[in-house]
Amino acid sequence: MKTYFKYPLLIAVAVFGLFIATPSAGAVTIAELIAQIQELQRQLAQLQSQQGTTTAWCHDFNTNLRIGDNNDEVNALLNALVKDGVMSERSNNFSSDFDETLASAVSEFQEKYASEILAPYRLKRGTGFVGKSTRAKLNKLYGCGVATPTPTPMPTITVTSPNGGEIWRKGTAYGISLSVKGTKGISIYLTDTSGNVVYKYVENYPALGSGVDPNTIDLTKEYQSTFTFTPPISLSDGTYKIKAVNDQGLVDYSDNYFTITTQTLTTPAPVSSSPDLVIENVMLNPVAPVVGAYGVEATLKFDVANKGDSAINNLPSKIFPVVYPDTSSFFYTYQVSNGCYGTASLPPNSACHLIYNISLPNTAKSIGVQKLNIEVDSSNVILESNENNNKYIFTFTTTAPVSPTPVPPTPTLTPTVAPSISVSLDSMTPSAKQIVMGSTNNSLAAFKISNTSSEDVQITSLNVVENSVNGATVPSFSNIEIYKSGVMLMGSVAGSSVSTSWKYSFSLNNLSNPLVVPQNSSITIEVRGGVASYASGGAKSNGMYTFSIPSSADVVARGANSARTATISITDSTPGKTITVLRTKLSVSAPALSGAAIGHVQSSADVVASINFSADPAYDAKVNNVILTLSGLASGSALTDGMTVNGNLIDADTGANLGSSSAASCQVASSRCVLNFSPSFTIAAGSLKVAKLKIDSTKFNGSYLLISINSVNDIVWSDGVTNNLGLQANTVPTSATIIYQVTTTPVPSTYTLSVTKSGAGSGTVSDNVGGIYCGSTCFNNYSNGAAITLTATPTTGSTFTGWSGACSGTGICALTINAAKSVTATFAANPAPTAPSITVTSPNGGEAWTIGSTQKISWRTSNISSPNDKITIYIAPNDDLSKNILSQ
Known part of the structure; x- marks a missing residue:
């Protein structure tokens, strides 16, 4: 039971050393060489078992990351995203380049945990930039401060039976027993004395046997697995070992050789010269098995019948029914019941019944015609059957799984004319807008595809064209993707240059979920994409673009039933609205309604707004001037003409004043007030700084206050399509409309x-x-x-x-x-008062006093309200107080 991992190079070197050390006078036999290899493998297994436990991977993310970075931090980021499932491993062994693909995965990660990463900044889409909140979530999931040692279960596999000395008879079912741990799949082979595999029993089979989902196996638990193996008649007599290999390459053999033979294990009973046993009534359920996710599972039933004139006695020691494949396909057979073994005598014209479970793996060979040999071996003689005189050849056919086809409500005939579809711009196309370089997953255009045919139409290819409005010569977009109903069909297509346009070609023919337009219906497809930043090779100046499907040659479709090529018409070749790509040094945005939208209690330090400042990955950015406009609504303004409003820009993280001059004030006129800040603070390249507006609202009258960004650094540039916006070296607020609406509540008097x-x-x-x-x-x-x-x-x-x-x-x-x-x-x-009392304790009766002597009188009192209360003592005969004889 020597268990070890495969280390081909190490073993090869060790074996080479053995050859060098071998004296030339005597050659090493193959058996000796195998024994030496096995000893080396045993030593490797011992070393492996001493490794103990490992610690789960962790990393503390303390550095902001952006497109263009190339360092170990990027490598750690990639590792975390792979573990989180938002990105697959790279084929170039984890390159440390922060490229567009990695930025897209970061955006997906941010949107996956939007409540923790994006919501605090009122963002809906991921930015692809790894900043403070993204790092906080990464550290929460994978930081070393929260990582705990995770025991790594050492995989083991041990052959427990056969382990040497056993004698197995061909045609008889025996059990191969294994002890396995940390293993989902195993392979079992039969090897000869030279170490060669002579029979392949199972390969990459579930470790716990047929019908077991490998994903349900507990890798920390040790299992005892038993597999039924019937040595085939075709196997040569000899000595063998079982070789077991798990899915990590760990190997174990039987401790010693066991024997497989055609000889009977007991003295054979006399056999008639004309055997009368035959195989009949063979049935398979289901008749045509379907190859599913775990292969084929079926039940085989047959009878062993006595067609002779006399009974066959001592039946259990005489017959050995066996089932094995007649083709190269691998079968796993398990005898469920054997009525012949439980029958002492089989009378003439009677039969005993057997049931087998038949399994095939999910491979290409398992689909199609399959053959089984069903044989009856009695005392080392192949008895007669009703086919070929020595065995019953059973043939059946397996089929691949077929997805159910919906039955139409009424029969439809295959159309005799080619289907036709039309393409037009859809109303879902976004309005003209500005997009900052480096942003991802932007909606660029939407197109409506209508099918007026009597059959469904499948779109097999599609071209989307990006047109430059202002003559830009560099395409700004990357990761162009096609979406339907919010689900991506195909993405990451590179454009080919055509003059000042770029064509993005989508081959949709082999999609797992084909793009189909139902008959007499329509669908909408959406084009999305990211914008390369200047730092990663994007355009060096602002550009204006539209997206369109300009001609019928840009769409290829066919009938889903007839397979005829569809006729395409472009009913509206109008391109989508203009998308302005901004080469930004500084981006300014404000999430809608930061904090409570209503119910602000009047305060001299009322925080009512947030503003996000983001620097381009290639440059530091300095904010010198921020102008905010405060105004009211017609339904009631919080601002009264002549009122003075005082405000401060504060750091959202620390609450401290932001920059060297963070205060501003303004006087309300015409229900408006403009706060002009000169904060003069710098944002590091690729970083985000969140500022908050703190104002004195104690004079507000309890109605609405609107706050909007007027400009940043007070330089105006217009793209000619959208509104004029405040810029600095092409710096733009992503929203210049009203962004806050708050209600103040007056304090009661x-x-x-x-x-x-x-x-x-x-x-x-x-x-x-x-x-x-x-x-x-x-x-x-x-x-x-x-x-x-x-x-x-x-x-x-x-x-x-x-x-x-x-x-x-x-x-x-x-x-x-x-x-x-x-x-x-x-x-x-207060409790009610208690009446006072006095009790004489001495004399108490029977005493004799002499007249003229001095005696002691004792008493006790309770509930006396005052220490000055007077107590009078009498000594009088017969209770006659008038005759008091006491001298007081």
Whole structure:
């Protein structure tokens, strides 16, 4: 049971060393060489088993990353994205280039975790730039601060049976037993004394046997697996070992050789010279098995019949039914029941029944005509059957799975004329807009494809043309993709230059989900793409582009039923709206409604807006001037003419003032106020800085306030299509319209203070200004900010036990009235008084006192209310107090 990994180079070197060390006088036999190799493999397995556990991969992302970077951080980023499932491994062994493909994967990662990465900045689409929030999510998932050691289960595979000395008879089913761990798939072979594989039992088969999904196997658990193996009749008599190999290349052999023979294991019973056993009534269920995800599973039933004139006795020791393939296809057979083994005697014209499970792997050879040999071996003699006199050849056909074809409501005939479709610009085409270089997954145009035919039409190829409006000679777009209903059909197509246009050709013929236009219906396809940044080779100046499908030659389609080439007509060749690509040094955007949209309580430090400043990957950017316009709505302005508004730009991360001059003020005129900031702060290349607007809203009257970006650095440039926008060296806010709408809530001038009394006692509560006497009045309204004290006074027979609500304790309740408040005063009733008592303890009866002597009188008292109370003592005969003889 020697277990080891395959290390071909190391083993080859070791074997070469053995040849060198071998004396020339004696040649090494093949068996000795195999033994030496196995010993080396055993040592390798021991070393491998000492490796223990490994630690899950982790990396702390502390550096912003962008297109054009090339370092180990990029390599770590790629590794994380592969682990997260948003990117597949690169064929160039993890190149460290941050290219467009990696940027697209970053965008997908950002959109996957949009609530944590994009939502704080009010972004809907990923940027492809790895900044603070993206790094935070990467560190949360893969940072070393949260990584925990993950035990790596050492895969093992051990042949437990046969392990040497066994004698197996050909045609008889035996069990091959394995102990496996950390393994999904295995291969089992039969090897001879030279180490050659002479029989291939299973290859890449589920480790736990037929019908088991490998993905459900627990790799940390050890399993005991048994496979039924019937040595075929065609196998040569000899000694063999079982060789087992797992899906990681780990190998184990039987400890020693076992024997496979055609000889009987017991003394053979006499056999008739004219055997009468035949195979009949062979059935397979299902009749034509379908090759599924895990191959073919079927049930084989047949009878072994006695066609002779006399009974066949001692049946279990005489017959050995066996099933094995007659073709090169691999079969796995498992005997489910054997009625012959349980039958002592088989009378004439009777039969015993057998059932086998038949399995084939999911391979090309498993589809089509298959043959099985069904033989009956009795005492080392192949008995007669009803075909070929020695065996029953059973033939059946397997089929590939066929997707169900929807049945149309009414029969349709194959059209006799070619189908026709028309192409036009769709209303979903986006309006003219500006796109900043380096952005990804932008909607560029949408086209409607209509089918007026009586059959479905499949689009097999499509050309989309990018046209330069202002004569640009460099295509700005990359990763052009085709979408249908929000699902990408095909992407990452490079354009071919045609004058000042670029053609993107999509071959849609072999899509797993074909692009089909239903009969008498239409579909809409959307063109999306990214824009290469200047740093990664994009255009060096602003460019204006449109997208179109200009001619019928740009679409190829065919009838889904008739396969006839469709006639194409372009009913609207109008290109999509102009897309302006901006060569930006600084991008300015503002997510809609940062923070609460309504309900701002008036404050001298009311944070009402956020502004995102992003620097181009190739340049640092300096923000010198930011102009914001504050205005109101017709339904009610928060701004009153003559009012002064004070504001500050603050750092969203630290709350500190941003830049060297972050404050500005303005005076409202015509319900408008313009805050002109000169912050003078620098943003590192490829970085994002988020600023927030903090204003004094204490004078606002409780209606609406609108905030919009007027300009940044106050230089104006127009693309001639969209609105004039504030720029600095082609710097543009991505939105120059109203971006914030907030409602301020005026502070009330008075608040109510309510007092409640509780408990079994009684008393009064009064304030320091005469507004409450509870008593009769238990609430009062006070000015905002008023300082009020409450005093609780218990009545006779009661005790004040404390405050609850807005106050606590038993002293004076001191309150600042800045909101509606309530207080409860609790009074407890004093217990009722107990009557006083006096008891004489000595003398207590029977004592004899002498007249004239001095004696001691003792008593005890309780519930005496005052130490000055007087006690009178009498000594009188017969309780006659008038005859008191006590000298006091």
